[in-house]
Amino acid sequence: MNYWIVSGDIKKWKSEFAMTDPSFQTWIDWKEPINYSCYTKSKKPKLKGNVKNLAVGDVVLIYAKGRKVVIGEGEITSIANNQNSIAPGDYVTITPRVVFNAPIKIEDIIGNRSVTPFQNGFGEIHKTEYKNYKRAMALSGAKVVSNFNKSNLYDSVYLPKVTIDKILNLLNRKKNIILQGPPGVGKTYLAKKIIEYLTDKNNFTFVQFHQSYSYEDFIMGYKPTESGGFELQEGKFYVACNEAKKLQKIEGKNIAPYVFVIDEINRGNISKVFGELLMLIENNYRETSITLANQKEFYVPNNLYLIGLMNTADRSLAMIDYALRRRFSFVTIPSVFEGIETSDFGNWDTYDKGDDKQKKFAQFLKAEQLDEDYAKNLIKEIISLNNTIKEELGEGFVIGHSYFCNLEEDNLPVSKNRLVEVIEFEIAPLLEEYWFDNLERANELKDNLLNALK
Incomplete structure (x- = not known):
């Protein structure tokens, strides 16, 4: 992976996004891929600097020329099919990864080095300069705004689009899915990328089931205290549901989903862990209240999505609970080697x-x-x-x-x-x-x- 920096003109970007994303008015609005021409626009077009050295997956910093700051970071997701014979109509596509509310000053990244190399092409950013950029971002307290769209999701995992679309559609309809597959096909990585696509980075919970995982850990139960007594403590899923409810309705509109990921879901005693909530996770019973053993009213909100992860090669485990199986859609994640002869x-x-x-x-x-x-x-x-x-x-x-x-x-x-x-x-x-x-x-x-x- 290489690191580059390219100059961005807000007026040209507005023109570029006029049809595809009219909501783009300022740098903070960048959320869709941007196309950069491989050639300069002049009577005698010239190939822009370093275009032949670019590769899919390379990181590109966006330099706002007029403000002398870096406003965000993108990734090259496509480039001319044949970089040895690039035509004037060819483009480099940069997909946003992060955009900053508080941009980074260019001198904090490259010091006194001239900005000329990346005003007419892609300027190389050395690894030490990229570290400067990361350090400056941390020191400035710049807030990173995630702009992970479906194009990002397609490009970031080694799965065909049809498979990703199937997963998202099932999750939207069923609310609960299990990603199953052999070791090393990227189930956990895929779950993380789905979270990035669906919601804010803070709106998720990740737990791992094991044979000792209990209802008290998951929902609610009495736990010993340092003083030698016991107190009622809320479990991970109970807390997640309450967090999802906070996001659920503002002015009567659903504004954000909450994702709950269960790794090694088949390692837990499902009936023991879920208890009476096994029914409430069904999409048909969301928002239905029941009284828990502690006499508190509880329901699972509509905007909470459950993603379970299961390793099909683990022979030490029994078949997954049929009651759980009925409430989840199961998607087998193939290896990228699948179908390759x-x-x-x-x-x-x-x-x-x-x-x-x-x-x-x-x-x-x-x-x-x-x-x-x-x-x-x-x-x-x-x-x-x-x-x-x-x-x-x-x-x-x-x-x-x-x-x-x-x-x-x-x-x-x-x-x-x-x-x-x-x-x-x-x-x-x-x-x-x-x-x-x-x-x-x-x-x-x-x-x-x-x-x-x-």
Whole structure:
């Protein structure tokens, strides 16, 4: 990942957004992607500086020229298909990540360095300068305003748009969904991105179930105090429902959802944890009050959304409670490797022009710096391994793509040594667990992965 800075003109931005987002009047209104032409607008158009060096996923700071401040931060989400032959009509698309109520002075980021390089193109921001930017943001107390839209959601996860739309539609209709899948497909990451899309960063609660998790932890119960007595304490879900109610109605309008995420939802004793509230989470019974054991009236508000996360490879657990299953929609999250053919290995470089699955796979290889031949050979072997796992164990046990995420250092291709570490210390132990009664088979599959790197 590289860091860039580009000059923004508020008048030109207003013109750009006149049709697509007429609400844009000031910098703080930036919430939709902005297109930057790759060429200067002149009688003899010239390619803007550094356009050929840009990549999807790079971070771009927006410099408000007239005010000499940085007003926000975006991410490059698309660029010309062929950067070696960029045409005057090609664009770079920058999608907002954060916008500041209190902008950052440019000198606090680049010091006395000239601003000329990024007034007619994309100027490079060195890592130390990007750290200055982060430090200045913290010291100034600048409030970060999230502007995470559906385009951000599409671009930030390795899932086809149709799958993301299905998840959002189910969540809107059912109120309760469970994201299930094998280890490493990004279930937790997806839940976090859904939160960013749906609501403010403060309007969510994240809990993890375990075998000792109880109704007292979740709803309400008496807990021991330091003085040796007991007092009634509100549980996580009870508090979350009350927070959601505060957001629920202002002038009679729903203004914000509240998201409650339960990791490892199948590890808890569902009947014990939910108690009488199991009925109230149903979308048909939202806003219906009941009297709790402590004689308090309670209901689950309409604007509270439940997202459960479940690992399908955990064989130590019994089937999920049927009463809970009826009240949730279940969505299986596939690996980015799903649907990618090893026989098509030679054509992977053209996948960025293929179907939605192929484009996501191409985005994965490029964004995670896995486009070197040795890394591609390993990914090819992982896909073959997953086919073997499906045949011998089932689809719920395949290897997910997150094992290969965030491995790069200093924006360089992922090294062979780092990939060997992933195989030896992350994937191999999982294979040994899968084939616990046939370690020879597990070692054979591990060796196939290691040999792919040679």
